[in-house]
Amino acid sequence: EPAGGEARKSALKTGTTVSVLCSGETLPDLMRDLLDRSTDQTQEECETAYFLSVLKTLVPDEARILSALSDGAAHPLIHVVASGSLFGASTRQVVENVSNIGKVAGVQWASETPTYVTRLRNLGLVETGPQEPALLVKYQILETDSVITTALEQIKTLGKQKATIVRQSLKISRLGQALWDACRPV
Numbered sequence: 001e002p003a004g005g006e007a008r009k010s011a012l013k014t015g016t017t018v019s020v021l022c023s024g025e026t027l028p029d030l031m032r033d034l035l036d037r038s039t040d041q042t043q044e045e046c047e048t049a050y051f052l053s054v055l056k057t058l059v060p061d062e063a064r065i066l067s068a069l070s071d072g073a074a075h076p077l078i079h080v081v082a083s084g085s086l087f088g089a090s091t092r093q094v095v096e097n098v099s100n101i102g103k104v105a106g107v108q109w110a111s112e113t114p115t116y117v118t119r120l121r122n123l124g125l126v127e128t129g130p131q132e133p134a135l136l137v138k139y140q141i142l143e144t145d146s147v148i149t150t151a152l153e154q155i156k157t158l159g160k161q162k163a164t165i166v167r168q169s170l171k172i173s174r175l176g177q178a179l180w181d182a183c184r185p186v
Contacts, residue, residue, distance in 0.1 A: 047178075047182065048182075051179050051182055051183060054123060054125070054179060055179075055183060057123070059116075060108075061102070061105075061107035061108055061109055061112070061116055062116045062119060062120055064105040064106060064107050065101050065102065065105045065107065065113075065116055065117070065120060065126075066120065066125060066126075066172065066176060066179070066180060067105065067180070068101060068104050068105035068106075069101065069126060069170070069171060069172040069176065070172055070176075070177070070180045070184070072171065072172060072177070073171070074129065074132045074134075074135065074169040074170065074171050075099055075100060075101045075104065075135070075138075075169065075170045075171075076099060076100060076132070076135045076138045076139045076142050076167065076168075076169065076170070077097060077098070077099045077117070077128055077167070077168040077169060077170040078095075078098045078099070078139065078142055078143065078148060078165060078166065078167055078168070079093055079095060079096045079097070079098070079165075079166040079168070080093070080094045080095040080096075080098075080148060080151040080152060080155070080163060080164070080165055080166070081093055081094065081163070081164045081165075081166055082094050082155045082158075082161040082162070082163055082164075083161060083162050083164060084160050084161035084162050094151045094154070094155060094163075095114070095147055095148065095151040096114060096118070097113075097114040097115075097117035097118050097121070098113070098114050098142060098145060098147055098148060099113060099114070099117055099142070099170050100138060100141070100142055101113065101117065101170060102116065111147075114147070117170065120176070124173055124175045124176070125172070125173055125175060125176035125179060126170055126171065126172055126173055126176055127170075127171055127172075127173040127176075128168045128169065128170060128171075129168060129169040129170075129171060130168065130169065131167040131168060131169065132169045135169065139167050143165060148165070151163070152165075
C-alpha cells in the first residue's frame with residue numbers, strides 16, 4: 001500500500017477531506033464537479049454518463065447475459081424458500097436467482113450465474129416476472145440443478161421447515177434494453 005494509505009483510510013472514515021485521485025482532487029471537489037456538470041448536461045449526455053458508469057461496473061459474463069436477454073425472450077428463474085418455525089423465522093430465501101441464462105449466454109463462470117443475475121437486477125438491467133407456462137420443461141430441468149437439490153435437502157435435513165420452489169421469469173428491463181440499444185457492438 002502506498003505511503004499514507006492508512007491515514008487516507010482513517011481520514012475517509014472520519015469525514016476529513018482526502019486526496020482521492022492522482023491529480024489531488026478531493027471528495028468535495030468531485031461532488032462539486034458533478035453538480036456543476038449536471039446543470040449543463042443534455043438528456044443524451046446524462047444517459048451516456050449513466051450508461052458509461054454502468055458498463056464500468058459490469059464483468060464480461062454479465063455483459064454476455066445482457067446480450068443473451070437482449071432479444072426480449074423470457075428465461076426461467078428459480079428461488080428456494082424455507083418457511084416454518086425454525087428459530088422463529090417465518091420465511092427465508094435459501095437460494096435465489098438460479099437460471100439457465102448463464103448456460104444460454106455461454107458465461108465462463110457458470111456457477112456464479114445467480115450472483116450475476118442478482119447484480120444485474122440490482123442495477124435495474126433485468127427484471128423478474130411471473131412464471132411462464134411455456135417454460136415448464138426448462139423449469140423442470142433447472143429444478144434438477146445441484147444448487148436447487150442441495151438447498152432442498154438442507155431444508156429437509158433441518159426439519160420443521162417446508163421447502164418451496166418459487167418459479168419466476170427473467171427478462172431484460174426497459175433500462176437494460178435502452179443500455180443494450182445504446183451500447184450494442186456493431
